[in-house]
Amino acid sequence: MIAAPIPLDDAERLEALRSLDLLDTAPEERFDRITRVLSLVMDVPMAYISLVDSDRQWFKSSCGLSRSETARDVSFCGHAILSDEPLVVPDAAEDDRFCDNPLVMGDPFVRFYAGYPIAGPGGQKVGTLCIADHRPRDLEPAQLEIFGEMARLVERELGLTEVAHLQQELIASQHYLMRELSQAAEYVQTLLPEPLDGQIRIRWTFHPSSQLGGDFFGYDWIDPDHFVLYLLDVSGHGVGAALLSISVANALRGRSLPNTDFRDPAMVLARLNDAFPMERHGEKYFTIWYGVYDRKNQRLTYANGGHPPPLLLSGPSADRTSPVALSVGNFAVGIIPGVEFHAGVVALDRFSKLFIFSDGAYEIKKPGRSMMRLEELMDYLASVPGPGGPDEVLRFAQKYGESDSLADDFSLIEVDIRA
Template sequence: MGHQAGDYVQPGARNEQDRLAALDNYDVLDTPREEAFDRVTRLVRSIFGVSMSTVTLIDGHRQWFKSQQGMPNQETERGPSLCNAAIQHPRPLVVPDTLQDLRFANNPFVTGAPFVRFYAGVQLRSPEGDAVGTLCAMHDQPRPFDNAQLAILVDLAKTVTSELELRTLATRDALTGALSRRALREEFSRAISLARRHKFELACIFFDLDHFKSINDTHGHGVGDLVLRACVEACRGELRSTDTIGRFGGEEFVALLPHTGAKAALAVAEKIRAAVARCRVEGENSPVRFTASFGVAALDGSDIDVDQMLKRADTALYAAKATGRNNCQMWHEQQPESGLLRRVLKAGLITFNGGRSTIESTIRGLSKSGAMIQVISTAGVPERFKLGVVSEELHRLCKIAHKRDNQIEVVFE
């Protein structure tokens, strides 16, 4: 049960930007695993007897798995992914044997790990109809997939989209009880407005757990969850009732401190740091201790918004990690930043070698003077290149200002 190549709909720049805007509205990229989505992918594997299942979301340069069963990575390149082909499809995409389908026979995910021989993907569509990703079933052997089975997969995909819609209403992180990222951003924006209106101080602390991946790898995700809960409880013990804590990412947290200046916020960060360092949770064989690194930023007289204030705190956090972790750093004007970056989610293309080499990317921040870019890997990206953002009709020569993990901050030349 396959489809002809003519079924594909090649998206234009406007359609692609509408799709990315719909994905951005869910504010789900790079958020932690959630049981509601893992339950669906476990059901897919169980019902259809397949070796792999994912809830896949696709931004400008990658497929990122909100949930994955049987897949080794959290994300892969977008270009060759079968889910990328599926979102360009008007109907569910079913490929009983990828080696017998000319579109996929030479695909690196077919000929190499994870060796996908069977694929069935149903688009996850926003209420406006934009395909932000897929729910897919995959197997390492070819197999048939009839209409009754496809109907079940379609129903499960509707369950995923319903969960995505519900997330926009959720205010609490289910694991730790901290504010969700969306709720934190809303509270942060409100706090900045109030602070400006009534002329009071406001500060934030951006912190994350040191070497958290190694905790999960060594002790398991169950212990990792206990560590996250303990971290939030330690933080609450040092905060006032008027302060707010939210979970920003997997092991990233933000504390919002109204009526608090930079110096006082740094003292609070130090108290939290010491409280976290005193924590321990019981592992299978021995107690597990952990630490965190902290960056502090305070509202000043400049016209900054939530994203810029978070960026400043994150810059200070990066400095804390660069100086050995388990310490607190304050953002100051000498720490580099490339202007007021507005938060965006746009597809970008990095071009170099006279146009012969290209790398797909996602633009996460943009200003008149620079951009924040996400890529699968910064390896091989030259110091200078041309950045294209089709939806903005922007083509600029860039110079790298900073690299961090899979992020590149550039200034326009």
């Protein structure tokens, strides 16, 4: 193993890092959303934001890691901050710098690593945005471009840290704002669709967090043979997130995107990406799952923009086939201009059941316990005879967190295909 050399300007770099007041702080959604989306888009089990301290690397946000820090002398990130370019290690076991590294030989068993250096507001490299895998691999040029865009998102959030400090001075006004937000949340709920019965049966539950959030969902018949369903989740909370959520929903409900075939999910996501760039919407982006059921051909076409994959169950409840997670590795909407979106297709039968949900349905942390994993929610939904409706899933989530209050909007739609 070859430990990374200490840069000559390390004292100034450490001063810049500590001025951010981020070391050993609690998790923040603005960083956690980035690592979650990066893990989904790059299809890697590990994604994290590492801040390189004097003798350790500490993870401000991590997805797929069981620890919060490691020693600096064994870190890959200590090497990554030495350059302006990303460090890509296709196979750590074949690299002299890392082949006998304890992070390669033992938990978390890193074989592939890529780290993009991230700079603080003053330009000093304070850490890295990283992805890792248990198997060797490499990155395509398009993936490296996406990786760089995500690193710039992290840098933007670091630049906003000083602004976040000033927000503490506004606490006195929060009680008034909370009342206003509560009224706004009630208005958003009036825009949600009614439950549906008939050839397609739909039940849902929506439980807003204590803040005004950015979840929204809808469904209706485009024509006699095509039924559309969608659920979107705007980054962050507050009025800005809610306004963007409603704007996107209006474009979908009114089918007002120009030159768009709303039966084509990949085209819909591409047009949304063109219409709602984050730089024109308060630096907010959104994840979305958009599906179109073709009744005549008994199939579902869908596109996933960085959103948790819905779960499809086929066959009668007593004799179901293996559950299928409906995911296509697209990027979240609004982040990368002109990015290409892809769709998936799956056949349905007359006993098909579909669960569509936001990340607030499983990103629930119990005191003294790790956050619920997506797989835990999937296993619960796929259990026989299964939950007794969306409200029972909500109670399952609340019981997991030991509180009726959830940190994020809880949205879940249960769809039974009878046609």
